[in-house]
Amino acid sequence: MQYRHAGPADRTALDAVLVSAPGRPTLPVRLTVELLGRARSHLDRPGLTVWDPCCGAGVTLAVLGLLAPGITALVGTDVDPGPLDLARRNLGLLSPGGLAARADELDALSARHGKPAYAEAARHARTLVPAGCPPWTVEVADALDRDRTRAAVGERRPDVVLADLPHGRQTSWAPTTAGAGPEAFLSAVGSVLDPGAVVVAVDRGRTLPVPAGVRPLERLRVGHRAAVLLRAGDLHRSPSGAGAHSRA
Ligand SMILES: C[S@@+](CC[C@H](N)C(=O)[O-])C[C@H]1O[C@@H](n2cnc3c(N)ncnc32)[C@H](O)[C@@H]1O
Known part of the structure; x- marks a missing residue:
């Protein structure tokens, strides 16, 4: 992937400013900024509300708040309450x-x-x-549970979802119900969004599976990671997105 929106600045010092826990993987800073830039290029709006439904320690959201201008609100949810205090500390930097x-x-x-x-x-x-001091919220919610995430997102209407999906032993899908994975995640999260919103998901591996019939806006490979950008409205129209909640 060619970087179009994030320069090659040395971000090592920023990594040290953020609070993280051993064994908890986070997205590289430059990739985080690049993915938001790409999502923004598919949207025509001045301010963005960004939601990370797998926010963990909140590093992705804090990096965006610190480095990306034009963010009007940050929303973090995660099924595991464990790392959310770290998320509150990182977002407290804003x-x-x-x-x-x-x-x-x-x-x-x-x-x-x-x-x-x-x-x-x-x-x-x-x-x-900081690029801005947007208001933020952090809450426990299972991203696969449409009612729970809809309640957690509340009246906020995210323009962008940016999620580093669970992978490996430290951050596996929970609950470990059959069918938990990227496709179920994309359908569930898409159903909570306005049709124009853009979903960015990143996973380890060569490719990231998307729900049947959905054509991504972009597919990217970055080292050992794969990313997709999708329009929420396209997720609504997929068979597994049936029951999507239209907020437009
Ligand atoms: C790779 S980590 C994300 C790291 C995060 N972006 C950060 O900045 O710290 C993946 C996260 O997905 C969460 N997760 C696993 N299953 C989930 C689910 N069903 N709903 C929401 N979050 C989930 C894990 O608890 C973990 O925090």
Whole structure:
């Protein structure tokens, strides 16, 4: 894949500013910004509400809030309540004083552990100017449960879904019901969205399966990852999207 929307800037320092947990995979920063840029290119609207239905530690949403201009709201949901405190801390960086507080925390870690990398991250946190300070929410919801996610999204009308799907042992699909996987995810999430919204999903592997009859706007390969961009209205029209909830 050729990057069209995100430059090759060194994002190592930003990774250190964000809070993550060992073994919890996150999308690379540059890829996150690129995928939002591609989703935006399929939309004609100035401000975007972005929803990550598998938000985990909230790294994807926090990266977008910090680096992507024109975001009006961020919505995070995940079936597992475990990482949501990390998500609240990462999204807290977007609040006034959030980066300064994180810089103080990193300086304290540097002093305690004698690690210059923490001090470097603290310096970065102090110089970082967030692209915006959009309001955000984080809630527990199973993305495969249409009623639950519809309730969690509430009156917000996401323009873009950006999700790094569960893969591997640390982040497998839950509940492990038969049929859980990318296709069920896309149908369920699509049913909650307005027809014009764009869904971006990323998975490990060579290709990402989509519901029968749905033609993606784009298919991408990035190293060991595959991504698709789809229009929610196309998901509504697929046989498995039947029962879609139209909000237009
Ligand atoms: C690859 S991680 C996402 C990492 C996340 N983007 C971040 O920034 O930290 C995949 C996430 O999917 C979640 N997940 C698994 N099954 C789910 C489901 N049915 N509904 C919602 N989230 C689910 C896992 O709990 C995990 O947090």
